[in-house]
Amino acid sequence: MPETLLDVDDLHVHFATEDGVVRAVDGVSFKLERGKVLGIVGESGSGKSVTSMTILGLTRGVNAKFEGAVRYKDQDLLTMTESELRRFRGNEIAMIFQDPMTSMNPVYRVGDQIVEGIVTHEDVSKQTARNRAVQLLRQVGIPHPEERVDDYPHQFSGGMRQRAMIAMALANNPEILIADEPTTALDVTIQAQIIELIDRLKDDFDSSVILITHDLGVVADVADDIAVMYAGRIVEYGTKRQVFYDPQHPYTWGLLGSIPRLDREKPDRLTSIAGAPPSLINLPQGCKFRPRCPHAFEKCVEHPPLENRVAETPPHLDRCWLAVEEKRELREHTIRGQAAA
């Protein structure tokens, strides 16, 4: 029986703003098992980053309201106090942020920033921690780590900074690594390096990974399971093969179609998803994707639950009223952009 490390159960995160309540996360549930990689995919504003930051208690504030539970090894992170939570942050659950340019402190040496994380959670000498920092930088592929450990962040390139961020995140051998768009700010060549690195290190460190991205292509290599998020909800959840080879939700089809494919003939037009994501203050009634969906019909004004319509094990969940057979017929056209959207 695989061990469940993290259990996010019907999580709601709402923010009160001047304009109204922003329903950033609206009923998200998933489980992360030891050694697995979960890819969370969605556009800006789909709630993927808020979900991951809430796991670490980084969205707390006077305007934020939480419901549901985030259980890490049977302890609820959502109701913990800040000081209790601090034992877990960086130590058991670590995070890599999107922008390596702004997520490091520019006035401290890279090594010192890694050392700080180590001595916060472990009773070791500065020298031991420093040696560990050098070792970590070597593991993430920084050349001449003995020298570079004393560099400042501005002396590193974008890709190297992201490597250093990964080293920092792994410093305390965390059980869970959350990578929030770790490659979005980087060149494709560096993106390939970083994804390979995360994949390799998760085995070395025996960690589980939550990989957040807006590009399904990025998770095609490394993810075990994939959750597709839209407007604060998971609209499709399944294994990598289920989501790529039998995608059930029209939004997933749109995401798959939007990626320029080098392995296929060049189409006249790229498939795109019409329109823009809805405002999280004024969500459409029923299925949240309905206004952009080329296949919407009368039933879609009712909110579809997330369930296993394909009747498969492991469960392949989706939130779409269309019948499975109908979807299989429609989808190739949609992905290839032949539907009259």
Added chain:
Amino acid sequence: MSTNGTPPLLETVHVKKYFPIRKGLLAREVARVHAVDDVSIQVAQGETLGLVGESGCGKSTLGRTIVRLLEPTEGDVRFEGQSIAKLGARELRPLRREMQIIFQDPYASLNPRKRVGSIIGDPMKIHKTATQRDRRKRVQELLETVGLSPEHYNRFPHEFSGGQRQRIGVARALALRPKLIVADEPVSALDVSIQAQMINLLEELQNDFKLTYVFIAHDLGVVRHVSDRIAVMYLGKLVELSPAEELYSRPIMPYTEALLSAVPIPDPDLSEQRQRIVLEGDVPSPIAPPSGCRFHPRCRYATEVCTRVEPPLTDYGNGHLAACHHPLNVDEETLRRVQAAPETPADADGSALPQDSSGESQPVPDEAIPKSG
């Protein structure tokens, strides 16, 4: 390389752009950043040239030099046959109407204190191409053209999403009905789903307005859809230039091969089967570029000759040029022909000049300080 007898709309002739690094009390020049090093390309009317490479390869610098936001250190830029490399601000002004640029970051490239109406309308005011009454109507038409609503006229940039802001940037570029648009990574800051919308929009506009594009990107997947020809740059040098589809089926330069293999394929099985060439390390410093072929420290085919001799840009036929000592995907016959006639085509060479690996001793005029555009 021009596809027919008419002169190209845009031409760069041995363009070099070096940025001096100054140090000390006297601000003496201690080194130079070789951002663009001897690039000659031509862009025909109505064509889209894709310009591809990693960060720091000089593609943005070249783009900015083309629209004369930067002055080239050496070489010439010709627009419709007219040399524009040394023109002053006043002489450039009428040309600004003909060439526009779309910037990468839709958050930084729009003035947050101006309304959309004036962001798009001010170019018309400055160039006196429309009266005040006309202007409002024209701006609203442009907003519709790029897929926004005319009611957005009085809004501020912060009220829009990233994709919408980029559309405002496109509308601003179109405001003066330019002939040439340099699009500098117009989609890399956008979500994948919005990228596709943006690329489709740019293609539609090209047809409607008969535009010529120089499309800069670091991702070969994106440029394939818009480009007729693609130029690959590495550390300031043009290393491969090819008709678009041929570049994908038959890359000659190993760097291009590596760039292609870095593009993710959204199919787990294919992705697993595929042999990935992961480039080690980063692009070296353009202050002291490597000797010989600049790609040799990261190249898996590199041999001794690559560290010594800079490969000339060679024509492999069908408008496909590449600079490599160990060309890929070239049949024996072509290779023999190329080796027998090593002279490079007159309009595309530059790299065949006598070697100077460091570049530091080259005489370059001192007043090569970048001027703000």
